Every structure is written in structure tokens, then in C-alpha cells.
Amino acid sequence: MVVGVTQSTDAPERRTQAERTAGTQAKLLDAAIECLVEIGFAKTSTQEIARRAGVSRGAQLHHFPTKESLVIAAVEHLVDRRLSEILATDPDPERGVEVLSEAFSGPLFHAALELWVAARTDPALYEAMVPLERRVSEAIMGGATAIMGSRMSTESIELSIELARGLAVSALFRTAEADAALRSRLLPTWEAMVSQ
Numbered sequence: 001m002v003v004g005v006t007q008s009t010d011a012p013e014r015r016t017q018a019e020r021t022a023g024t025q026a027k028l029l030d031a032a033i034e035c036l037v038e039i040g041f042a043k044t045s046t047q048e049i050a051r052r053a054g055v056s057r058g059a060q061l062h063h064f065p066t067k068e069s070l071v072i073a074a075v076e077h078l079v080d081r082r083l084s085e086i087l088a089t090d091p092d093p094e095r096g097v098e099v100l101s102e103a104f105s106g107p108l109f110h111a112a113l114e115l116w117v118a119a120r121t122d123p124a125l126y127e128a129m130v131p132l133e134r135r136v137s138e139a140i141m142g143g144a145t146a147i148m149g150s151r152m153s154t155e156s157i158e159l160s161i162e163l164a165r166g167l168a169v170s171a172l173f174r175t176a177e178a179d180a181a182l183r184s185r186l187l188p189t190w191e192a193m194v195s196q
Helices: 017-043 046-053 057-063 067-088 093-103 106-119 123-148 154-173 176-194
Strands: none
Touching: 017 046, 017 057, 017 067, 017 106, 046 057, 046 067, 067 106, 067 123, 093 123, 093 154, 093 176, 106 123, 123 154, 154 176
């Protein structure tokens, strides 16, 4: 032993297999969302996802055997995270329509939109998307009801969800400034029309 140098008895903590698996899956899911948002579904490949995630192709195939299973799991992961964020902020019911319209924005919405368009002509992707979309719709309806249930009827909440989705799709063709101006003009009218 070298004099004056102490050796640490603290060995680096070893991760369990479950922790390593969760870590690899999280990297793959994040990379899949990144690909969907940046390059779209058509250009997204499992090889590109594995490269961005920094994992081997074999590891990617072990966790997600198909492109569809990987991108759907990624969107599902983001849906869970986004819904918990929205509900954890204790949103103000007075801002219900605004909060709902914000739910249809950002990486989650853009990734989901990529999958919706691709699923229209891809039967396997369509079949895989149906249960996810059902779950997403139920979660959004449940979250919106929790936030606005005392101020809106069930039909008003459903209509608001559809309007928010449509507003988000049309926002693709507006600048951020133009979209903010349109929303500030329309959201108060929308809120007044659907509130009880």
C-alpha cells in the first residue's frame, strides 16, 4: 500500500437486473420519442432509436421486438408522465379549457400525431394503437373531469377535448406568436360556451 493514500472501502453500488432493465428501456423510450418528434414515424427506425439511446441492436430487440411496440410504448410512457404532471399541479378549474388545450401540445402530441397519421394506412400499427388511444382518451376524460367536472357537463368536456385536439393540429401551420394570439382570443369564448 502506498503511504499517505487511503483506499476507499466504498465499492460502487451495483444496480439490480430490474434497475438495468428499467434504465435501458427508459433510454429506448426517450430516443423513440425524440425520433418521432424530430424525423417522423416514416424515417424512424429501430437502428436509429438504438443508436440515439446508446444501446446495442440486440438490447433494443430484447426489450422491444418491433418498431411499433417500441414507439407505442414510448408514447404510452409519455402519456403517463404528462397526465401525472397535469394532475399534480392542482390546476385551477377556472383555467380548465386552457389546461386542456395545453395537454395537446409538445413532444407527446407531436409523437402521437405521427402515429395517428401512420396508423391510417398501416393495419398492424392501427391495431396496436386502438387500445392505447382508448386508454389515452379515458385518461384525458378522467383528468378533465377531475379538473372541470363541477363546471362542465360530460358533453362539454368531450367537446372541449375534441376542440383542443383540432386546435393543436391546426397550430402546426401557425407561428408560435400567431397561435398564442389565436388562443388568447378564442379560449375565453370557448370557456364561456361550455361552462355551466
